[in-house]
Amino acid sequence: MIVYLKVLAAAIGLLKMTGPFKGECKVRAxxxxxxxxxxxxxVNAETKSNAIHSLFWNSRQSHAVVQAEQxxxxxxxxxxxxxxxxxxxxxxxxxxxxxxxxxGSKPDDFGFDNQYSIVTLPNGTNGWFFDNNTENxxxxxxxxxxxxxxxxxxxxxxxxxxxxxxVMSMKTxxxxxxxxxxxxxxGQNEWSEIEEAVLLANSSGARNIxxxxxxxGAMMSGLFLTxxxxxxxxxxxxxxxxxxxYRNTMRFQAERGGYDRxxxxxxxxxxxxxxxxxxxxxxxxxxxQISLVSDALLPQVPVLVLYSMNDGHVAIEDVHRFAEMNGxxxxxxxAQARHCRLFNEDKxxxxxxxSSWLQANQI
Numbered sequence: 001m002i003v004y005l006k007v008l009a010a011a012i013g014l015l016k017m018t019g020p021f022k023g024e025c026k027v028r029a030x031x032x033x034x035x036x037x038x039x040x041x042x043v044n045a046e047t048k049s050n051a052i053h054s055l056f057w058n059s060r061q062s063h064a065v066v067q068a069e070q071x072x073x074x075x076x077x078x079x080x081x082x083x084x085x086x087x088x089x090x091x092x093x094x095x096x097x098x099x100x101x102x103x104g105s106k107p108d109d110f111g112f113d114n115q116y117s118i119v120t121l122p123n124g125t126n127g128w129f130f131d132n133n134t135e136n137x138x139x140x141x142x143x144x145x146x147x148x149x150x151x152x153x154x155x156x157x158x159x160x161x162x163x164x165x166x167v168m169s170m171k172t173x174x175x176x177x178x179x180x181x182x183x184x185x186x187g188q189n190e191w192s193e194i195e196e197a198v199l200l201a202n203s204s205g206a207r208n209i210x211x212x213x214x215x216x217g218a219m220m221s222g223l224f225l226t227x228x229x230x231x232x233x234x235x236x237x238x239x240x241x242x243x244x245x246y247r248n249t250m251r252f253q254a255e256r257g258g259y260d261r262x263x264x265x266x267x268x269x270x271x272x273x274x275x276x277x278x279x280x281x282x283x284x285x286x287x288x289q290i291s292l293v294s295d296a297l298l299p300q301v302p303v304l305v306l307y308s309m310n311d312g313h314v315a316i317e318d319v320h321r322f323a324e325m326n327g328x329x330x331x332x333x334x335a336q337a338r339h340c341r342l343f344n345e346d347k348x349x350x351x352x353x354x355s356s357w358l359q360a361n362q363i
Contacts, residue, residue, distance in 0.1 A: 023096025143215030
């Protein structure tokens, strides 16, 4: 019974798009020294990086940009220097917090204030549009429960390269950008939202359209490419830390949590078959049918996959199977980076990989 409840809770957790965000650790202490704020976090797999990160707390409502101070780090804790407060408050000791790679949550945080407009797709979602004198477009697609801010680290590079950019919202994003939908289909239907963004770019005269998907946003991009009759308008795709197969990822998560991998199978089988899932207001999803590493072959569109074997969140080894199946896939690993923090860990390698790939494929 206990195992069944764990399975059901995990299944609902994947489908549910509302509720507070859980922190990955708890703040140990906050210090003030010579006008600088320091925040102590426990040492774990997520806090070992020296890169600049976002620190979130208060269910992601509070946000600061931080970097580890190695000279003040001890065996059991990492001391982070606050480089920039993006909200006015600071966490207290004991506050649940998490590190992410965002570095900001709106275009203004990256110096793009007054350089974008709000464009609404036919489905009612609002996205940020960055104009440029070009026929080349990039459509940025964030991951599950992440929000548009996740994708903004790439704005400057593509702006410098002269691309128009559209940062899209999903129906499951909170209002007013999204529709506040409470239930995810794990990408099974969401790819049609990408289709609307592609049609927007095409009707606006786009000659080249690149999809840039993060985590589950990469999966949705891949599903668009395999299922949409409008995939012909897309000339390339970039995947950052892609989630390519939910069954493999849930097996990985089960093992990571100290359980047998079979528990991951039971979770995805419950998502597919459980009647109680439907009774609780969710819809069954055949997760295996949306895998990008089973028999779903992409059209011959060049794809750049940026990944790290130290990802820690998705079954990242799937990228090798994905590349074997699709001959137009290029793989670039950023060593030691955690999930969706590749840019933060090694910006030079990350941006050079993108520029080289664009040039090689003449996109």
